[in-house]
Amino acid sequence: MELPNVFNTINKFMLSQPNPDEVSEFIHCFHWRSKRELFDHEYVFPYHAFFDEYEVDKELGSHSAKLGAVYAKLACLPPKYQGTVENVFLALLFNHEDRKEYSFKNVVRIFIAELKFLQDEGKEIHVKGKKINVYFVLGLALGDNLGLMTWLNLVECFSANYCCRFCYASKDMLHRMIFEDPGLMRNEVQHKKDVVAKAVKESGVVEPSALADIEHFLVTENPFVDLMHDLDEGIAVYDMQHLLHYLIFVKNYFTVNQLNFALTTFNYCSDMTNRPPQLNGKRVKNKSINMTAAEMRSLVRILPMLIGDLVDESDEMWKLYLFLRDLYDIVLSPSVQRGVSTILKNTIAEHHRLYIKLTGDTLKPKHHFVIHYPQILLKSGPFVKYSYYRPEAKHQVGVQDAKATKSRRFIAHTIAIKEQLRFAYRLQSRKGLCAKLEVGCEKSTGQFDKKDLPSSFQNSVCFPVADVNGTIYKADVCVVTGGTDDDGPEFGIISDVFVNDNREVGLLYHMLSTVSYSTHFHAYEVRKVSKKNFLPVTDLLDYHPVLFH
Numbered sequence: 001m002e003l004p005n006v007f008n009t010i011n012k013f014m015l016s017q018p019n020p021d022e023v024s025e026f027i028h029c030f031h032w033r034s035k036r037e038l039f040d041h042e043y044v045f046p047y048h049a050f051f052d053e054y055e056v057d058k059e060l061g062s063h064s065a066k067l068g069a070v071y072a073k074l075a076c077l078p079p080k081y082q083g084t085v086e087n088v089f090l091a092l093l094f095n096h097e098d099r100k101e102y103s104f105k106n107v108v109r110i111f112i113a114e115l116k117f118l119q120d121e122g123k124e125i126h127v128k129g130k131k132i133n134v135y136f137v138l139g140l141a142l143g144d145n146l147g148l149m150t151w152l153n154l155v156e157c158f159s160a161n162y163c164c165r166f167c168y169a170s171k172d173m174l175h176r177m178i179f180e181d182p183g184l185m186r187n188e189v190q191h192k193k194d195v196v197a198k199a200v201k202e203s204g205v206v207e208p209s210a211l212a213d214i215e216h217f218l219v220t221e222n223p224f225v226d227l228m229h230d231l232d233e234g235i236a237v238y239d240m241q242h243l244l245h246y247l248i249f250v251k252n253y254f255t256v257n258q259l260n261f262a263l264t265t266f267n268y269c270s271d272m273t274n275r276p277p278q279l280n281g282k283r284v285k286n287k288s289i290n291m292t293a294a295e296m297r298s299l300v301r302i303l304p305m306l307i308g309d310l311v312d313e314s315d316e317m318w319k320l321y322l323f324l325r326d327l328y329d330i331v332l333s334p335s336v337q338r339g340v341s342t343i344l345k346n347t348i349a350e351h352h353r354l355y356i357k358l359t360g361d362t363l364k365p366k367h368h369f370v371i372h373y374p375q376i377l378l379k380s381g382p383f384v385k386y387s388y389y390r391p392e393a394k395h396q397v398g399v400q401d402a403k404a405t406k407s408r409r410f411i412a413h414t415i416a417i418k419e420q421l422r423f424a425y426r427l428q429s430r431k432g433l434c435a436k437l438e439v440g441c442e443k444s445t446g447q448f449d450k451k452d453l454p455s456s457f458q459n460s461v462c463f464p465v466a467d468v469n470g471t472i473y474k475a476d477v478c479v480v481t482g483g484t485d486d487d488g489p490e491f492g493i494i495s496d497v498f499v500n501d502n503r504e505v506g507l508l509y510h511m512l513s514t515v516s517y518s519t520h521f522h523a524y525e526v527r528k529v530s531k532k533n534f535l536p537v538t539d540l541l542d543y544h545p546v547l548f549h
Helices: 006-014 030-036 096-102 109-120 145-152 188-197 227-250 256-265 281-285 293-310 316-331 340-359 365-370 373-380 389-393 395-403 411-428
Strands: 044-055 066-074 088-095 123-127 130-142 437-439 461-463 465-468 471-474 478-484 488-499 505-518 523-536 542-546
Touching (some): 006 123, 030 044, 044 389, 044 395, 088 109, 088 411, 109 130, 227 293, 227 316, 227 340, 293 316, 316 340, 340 373, 389 395, 395 411, 437 488, 478 505, 478 523
Parallel strands (some): 044 130
Antiparallel strands (some): 044 066, 066 088, 123 130, 437 465, 461 488, 465 471
16 A cells, blocks of 8 residues: 555545446445445445365375465555456465365464454555554455355355355255245345254354454355356356257257367357367267367357357257357456346246256256346456456465476465565565556557547657557457447457557557347357447457457
8 A cells, every 4th residue: 555656546546436227346236335334434445255175296196285365455455456467465375184184264273353354444654754543444354255255254165065155055956046035045145044043954054254254244245256166167157068069969950170279269258268169979978068268268269259150049059158158248348237137036936947848957066156246247247357366366376386396395485485585675666556568679650640549648659559558459459349229349450559658558449330240150240331439448349359250
């Protein structure tokens, strides 16, 4: 907070006014606003606490060590800074065996004491010679599904009779539930009774949560979801296994070799680094697809462009895929209108109904967790804004630190010291919040005259490529430039990238005319036009490049 411009940037973001018709930021949503009203202090900032375990060596190796890590992530940072790993702070590191021997609650008790202190007593900071008292309040407990069960001290088994942390749906009920039942939702009064009763089989509650000691944090009010395991390694895997088996071996629309050829020759966009691997015919036939979460997400995203033209438009199994694609569109959106929660609710219900009907399979726990998404969207905001993908990426820092030392004695201590040294260097070098901008070599603008650019870019420099906070913009990349309610989105193909003296990035692009939307391909048909236009990156409708096929 005392680093240059950090406090002012955060405070300005906290004071920003939301659009009443949109859901876009955690700090503007019901869950945080209801907590903020409990404090009279002027400066109260939210943060998220993330717990997960990871291996610092090969899992089956002779020097394998499994560590538990707790990270703190400020929820009050502007979006462009939240994806930076250095802004995810290591708060606690311990050996997995210690958790098993002494219990999770005892291992994290010192960390919990610090959280209580920051909330109750706050911290005095000095900004431009002025003393300011700031208070930090736990917004959400983050983690994967298993990690959340550990945080909340619920049963760590998804085959248990009550395995949902949001409601009391039994194992038999969740096999067929397609809508959330308000009458089954967990509440604080019943949770306290379950803690006293110690009847795990009847409630799924093991013992009091370590987080229950923090005032104003309710175990039953932690509206966070595990996107990666629920969708990428859950519903998407179930759907794609059934879908590809059906399309290839039942309907014979195409072969595995045709699909693999399409995968290898596809023109991937610049931000799709995790490209799906070629598929094994036997595994597809046995409904067993093996991919990472990021690769599965990429496959779901590009599938219509790979084989959509070979599939009958009236095929019901393809409609199941389209509902999955609609689901992805909503949960990955950085900002949505409030009414989208109802659309999400109906999309999930129709997807689950078709899944049961077409596959003959029952719904899994991960299907059930997703039916709670619509309410969580309204309570905590867009899921990608508080996703634990970035905290999980922090594991790699610890893994690399472990690889850099031959000793495995007190490895958690070694990693913790290296992390402290890194943070001390940041403090001494006075490095605050820095937006990432990397460019290639300067290039000529050709016949284009810079005088046609806006006044703020008159003295800019042209580059072939620019990396802006992890997103790559370069020639021939397609972006969403704008849109209207009547005509739909507008697209453009980048021709040149400009950077001005203020390190602002602008795009010169060929405009595309939107012809129509194809439901079957889940894509817009566009037509190239000769007209060029210019737009700063900050004015794009969506900063992510889109697939152009």
